[in-house]
Amino acid sequence: MGLYKFTGPLDPVNDSQIVVKRDAQALMLDLIETVRAFPLLIAPRQSGKTTLLFSLRHALESLERYKSSYYPVYVNMEHLGAVDSYEHLYTAFLQQFKKAVPSSHTDAQIVTDASSFAARLKEIAGNGKLVLMLDEPEALPEIFAIQFMHLIRSLFNELDFERRIVFVLAGGPRLQEFADDPEGALSPLTNVTEKISLPDFSKAETFSLLEESEVLRQLAAVEKEKLYQWTEGHPYWVQRLASQIEETVQDKPVQVDQIIAALTSQRDDQNLGYVLSQIDQPKHLFKYLKILEDVLTGKRLTFNPYDKKLKALELIGVIKPSADNAVVFRNPIYQKFIEENISLLRESYYSQQVESTESSLQYSTDLSDSRTRWIAIIITFLVTGGLVFGVYLFLNSAR
Numbered sequence: 001m002g003l004y005k006f007t008g009p010l011d012p013v014n015d016s017q018i019v020v021k022r023d024a025q026a027l028m029l030d031l032i033e034t035v036r037a038f039p040l041l042i043a044p045r046q047s048g049k050t051t052l053l054f055s056l057r058h059a060l061e062s063l064e065r066y067k068s069s070y071y072p073v074y075v076n077m078e079h080l081g082a083v084d085s086y087e088h089l090y091t092a093f094l095q096q097f098k099k100a101v102p103s104s105h106t107d108a109q110i111v112t113d114a115s116s117f118a119a120r121l122k123e124i125a126g127n128g129k130l131v132l133m134l135d136e137p138e139a140l141p142e143i144f145a146i147q148f149m150h151l152i153r154s155l156f157n158e159l160d161f162e163r164r165i166v167f168v169l170a171g172g173p174r175l176q177e178f179a180d181d182p183e184g185a186l187s188p189l190t191n192v193t194e195k196i197s198l199p200d201f202s203k204a205e206t207f208s209l210l211e212e213s214e215v216l217r218q219l220a221a222v223e224k225e226k227l228y229q230w231t232e233g234h235p236y237w238v239q240r241l242a243s244q245i246e247e248t249v250q251d252k253p254v255q256v257d258q259i260i261a262a263l264t265s266q267r268d269d270q271n272l273g274y275v276l277s278q279i280d281q282p283k284h285l286f287k288y289l290k291i292l293e294d295v296l297t298g299k300r301l302t303f304n305p306y307d308k309k310l311k312a313l314e315l316i317g318v319i320k321p322s323a324d325n326a327v328v329f330r331n332p333i334y335q336k337f338i339e340e341n342i343s344l345l346r347e348s349y350y351s352q353q354v355e356s357t358e359s360s361l362q363y364s365t366d367l368s369d370s371r372t373r374w375i376a377i378i379i380t381f382l383v384t385g386g387l388v389f390g391v392y393l394f395l396n397s398a399r
Helices: 023-034 049-062 086-097 114-125 142-156 173-179 203-210 221-231 235-248 256-265 270-279 285-296 308-316 332-398
Strands: 038-042 070-076 129-135 165-171 193-196 319-321 327-329
Touching: 023 038, 023 049, 023 165, 023 193, 038 049, 038 173, 049 070, 049 129, 049 165, 070 086, 086 114, 086 142, 114 129, 114 142, 114 165, 142 165, 142 173, 165 173, 173 308, 203 221, 203 235, 221 235, 221 256, 221 332, 235 256, 235 270, 256 332, 270 285, 270 308, 270 332, 285 308, 285 319, 285 327, 285 332, 308 319, 327 332
Parallel strands: 038 165, 038 193, 070 129, 129 165
Antiparallel strands: 319 327
């Protein structure tokens, strides 16, 4: 097995050779210490969010400045997507604490609502600082997610508690929606969180990462340059290509262009599959398709961060703003992938339109049939009623 890994988060100790220290970590540590706001880390999938949370937890556990009074707890909320009650949510949440805080604080205790849950968190924090790192809190069913974020807000605003509970939230497009003000309403995260971005690796960081492997150190300079040109420092793709090169170089000279061509043509790459599935959403496909076609044809679009469709595509991971604030593909890999699959997306859109039209026609037919039946019933009623009335008149006249 090679040095580089492109599946799952990296461990800050066991994978220390290939963990790139992110500038965001220092900012998050400062926010945790000063608690002027809760860190809100929003970035596309496979940008290194979970790896950063693991590194943050390791820093709080190991650095002399923090380890005696900070209790960092990583909570993967993706596993809480099936909760069906507040009691279930809070109890499942507390189960994640067992290895993170002193044993005397982890005794089982029933929590049934936000108030008892908040009281339990305060009890666990004691005189220290409880740092709750929530990975993908948007995975919760919406009704629970909204109340949970209101709880986060209320704990931030409890000045008498000295903010000894700190929430670190990390997620993608759905968390961005929760953080924005929905339909003019005030988001519970407004004014209590500070958004933190997670840029891709710089060229220097990418080359430094490649130097960790004896195999990659021998890679021709022109191929290293191509690797960066294709990936533009995307964490997943740097690790993916480095891993592929480790396997390939044993058999033949490395040509990054050929590796990219092979990878983008595969149908089983998890990152590309995710991107395609997120674009191919019936509710949004038309607008996504229009944006991607415009960018492919060279039309200049200004990146407006308040445009929800542009922001969504950025957090899906396929576009980004350029230095002059134009909409561009995140890197040439995604541009090549979209070029190769734009016809597939068009076909999907047309299929959705046909299905929608057929459904409308079926509804119209059903409605028409229903109307016909009612007309027949009414006519039958009128005719029958008329006959009965006629017989009644005839009998009366006969008397």
